[in-house]
Amino acid sequence: MSPSASTDTPAAPADRPRALRLAKLLLSEYFVLVLCVVYVAAIYPFVPEILTWQVASNILGDMMPLLVVAIGQTFVLIIAGIDLSITAIISMAAVVGASVMTGTNGYLSGSAVAVPAAILAMLAVGVAVGAINGLSVVRLNMPSFIVTLATRMFFAGLAIWYVTFHSTSSSIADLPASFTAFATGSVLGVPYTVALAFAIGVAAHVLLSRTQFGRWVYAVGANPAAARISGVPVGRTIMLTFLISGACASVAAMMYASRMQTGSPIAGENILLDVIGAVVIGGTSLFGGKGKIVWTVFGVLFLLLIDTSMKLLGSSLFMIYIIKGGVILLAATVDTFRHHLLVNR
Amino acid sequence: MALTRREFTVATLAGLAATSGMTLAVRAQGTKTIAVLFDGLYSEFWVAGIQIIREDLKKRGFEIMEAISDQDDNKQFEQVRAAIARKVDGIIIVQTDSNAVIPAIKAANDAKIPMVHFNRPPAKTDAFSVAIQADNQKIARDAVTYACEVAKQSGKKHKAAILIGDLGDPNAIQRRDGFEEAVAQFADTIEVVAKIPTEWNADTAFAGLTNALQANPDISFLFTSSDFLIPQIQQALKSADKWHKVGEDGHVIFTGFDGFPDAYALMKDGYMDACGVQNLFYETELAIQAILDLQEGKEVDRLLLDPGFAITQANMEEKAPEMWGYVLWKEKNPG
Structure with a gap:
């Protein structure tokens, strides 16, 4: 053997723990969080504002609606489905809720119950669309991609049409101050939107990791046939994931409508790629059976860090799209390789 | 899987670092900056508009922070907040929805940054901004x-x-x-x-x-x-x-x-x-002059009209x- 061949020998025993630690870090579920920290350190010399309280607060505010929708999407992706209708649910829920509570010819204009009724109406929209999606997948055995694409188109169009009956402009404004305060107010220094998103995140985490329903979700995503034979109510599980996704999109609609002080039929129209991208970047598999809420939180945070830093740099929207698209594509490619490796093992 | 993850990390950071470098090259320090936020460049009118504003601001020695929101009101609101975080000296904005821009005006008011709407006025609001509009x-x-x-x-x-x-x-x-x-x-x-x-x-x-x-x-x-x-x-x-x-x-x-x-x-x-x-030339002149006047604390009407012609x-x-x-x-x- 030549002397140079010695470089191919395994790492010296002293190096092993270090290599092991690095491997552990790379495989850790906190990997994307580490990536966030590294990214902030890398971008800081170019955008020192990224570490100011104001920007951190902006990121937190921008993150919440996206996070809530992404949490719902995580459930659907774990069962190996996809929900493309979330943006249309946001639009539809925003205009329906606004039409109920607006001070200008709203159904309950000026009434004390206007805001609670509007919130219920928004939730009802999300749950109803989720039920249509779920029933179509479970009862009609249709692919979730086609079903949710169809409901997305239908409800996006319906939202615009709905506004024409409720406003002379393209959106519904004059929302009550008690509703718009949801986006600006706080409790004990914690913004309402953050508190609500945190509560939803914790509930979703507990549901997925500590309950029988959570185990069903993973089982259905990993192998629906095996899950059915094992007694898992596959249909009911799929149905519930679409209901959860719809409800989460409704909550995001509340956040957007209160933030923009307007019910707009194009609210959330452009966030679909961000939502699915954030979930996939976090590590949830597009092939189902694998995913965690905490991963989704990190994925959303990472995407928002890229987005915000690029905005601060004054990068064009097209550049931001290209970078985000590239990162999401990389994450999806990694997921595909991982899936093939597991299948071939 | 560890190697793939690492490749992912390296590629991401390399791409971002390269892009950061590119954008950093156009970012200068120590001059006044005006944010120019359009909702899209969908026709020659808007392309010509942003070009004329860009040239005029450069001639006057301003740095420009440009962003396009692609008709996304929420995205534009985030862009306004990013501009405020960058402590720009003025904002020229073309919004998609006249109602949805109001939170952005309020945010600019809170940060004491003058905001001028180019060619499209906002809906009626207590928040202060100046709109340039053709008659x-x-x-x-x-x-x-x-x-x-x-x-x-x-x-x-x-x-x-x-x-x-x-x-x-x-x-x-x-x-x-x-x-x-x-x-x-x-x-x-x-x-x-x-x-x-x-x-x-x-x-x-x-x-x-x-x-x-x-x-x-x-x-x-x-x-x-x-x-x-x-x-x-x-x-x-x-x-x-x-x-x-x-x-x-x-x-x-x-x-x-x-x-x-x-x-x-x-x-x-x-x-x-x-x-x-x-x-368009007159509207651009009005918009930039309004920003300058507001920076100097002068009073400016909420609506400045371009009489146009047939x-x-x-x-x-x-x-x-x-x-x-x-x-x-x-x-x-x-x-």
């Missing part, structure tokens, strides 16, 4: 009145169609109102048979006009709320065998709005009878040099 109603009324007079002189009755813009845009509403005021004075000559909503979308406009021409084949009077729809109008009229010059049989009396280079070319070639022109077949030679579309057309067609 759309008057300009549209003047241009359509000329077209109505042409129609009356023909001695025939005319069926009219209007392509209406996005009703969330006050400009679209005012142009529609200007059209209606003009045709109302010629009720004995003009009957409006089609009001076509376009939502400022070329495909929607084409489909709407095609349907209207099929339902009313005798339409002979047309007003478009924006010249950016000219290619679609031309195609629809050609398909209906209605694309003829002034004076030819079957000519549709055609009025445009904005003053695009294409509109000037059609006026020159005799296909368009009149066009309401926004004075260019017609009768005054074309005299008015063309004031038309921004003519200036751009002349650059492309020297001599």
